[in-house]
Amino acid sequence: MQAKQLPWSDAVAQKLSKAMGNDQALFEREVNANVCQIWELLGGDLYMITRSEYSELVICAMEGKGMSKVAPEIIKHAKQRGFKSIRFHTQQIWLAEKLAKFGFKEQERIYSVEL
Numbered sequence: 614m615q616a617k618q619l620p621w622s623d624a625v626a627q628k629l630s631k632a633m634g635n636d637q638a639l640f641e642r643e644v645n646a647n648v649c650q651i652w653e654l655l656g657g658d659l660y661m662i663t664r665s666e667y668s669e670l671v672i673c674a675m676e677g678k679g680m681s682k683v684a685p686e687i688i689k690h691a692k693q694r695g696f697k698s699i700r701f702h703t704q705q706i707w708l709a710e711k712l713a714k715f716g717f718k719e720q721e722r723i724y725s726v727e728l
Contacts, residue, residue: 614654614686615654615655616653616654616690617653618651618652619651619652619660621645621651625651625653626641628676629660629661629674630676631676633662640673648664649662649663650662650663655678659679659680660675661673661674661675662674665696668696669696670696670700671701671702672687672699672702673702675703680708680711681714684714684715685715
């Protein structure tokens with residue numbers, strides 16, 4: 614798997630716009646502060662934003678095609694880098710079945726209301 618780390622840009626933000634939802638400004642700050650990282654995978658078919666929380670790799674946002682293809686490689690690379698777990702954030706309920714194939718289990722659901 615070829616993974617290329619990218620800086621924040623409007624072009625990359627467009628690629629991840631659905632996955633980021635209303636959190637684009639937050640991700641822009643966190644990427645620019647090196648809290649989060651943006652990755653281009655599969656030659657630009659798939660993009661993701663990650664961060665590290667202690668021994669857990671957090672996939673904050675992912676958008677594009679080929680997740681099933683790269684998931685085993687992401688898991689392998691996370692293990693090689695000493696992570697003990699991976700947490701994947703998504704608003705896409707249909708991804709539950711795909712993620713389950715790789716051992717992911719739903720941990721919680723979050724509800725909010727704008728005031």
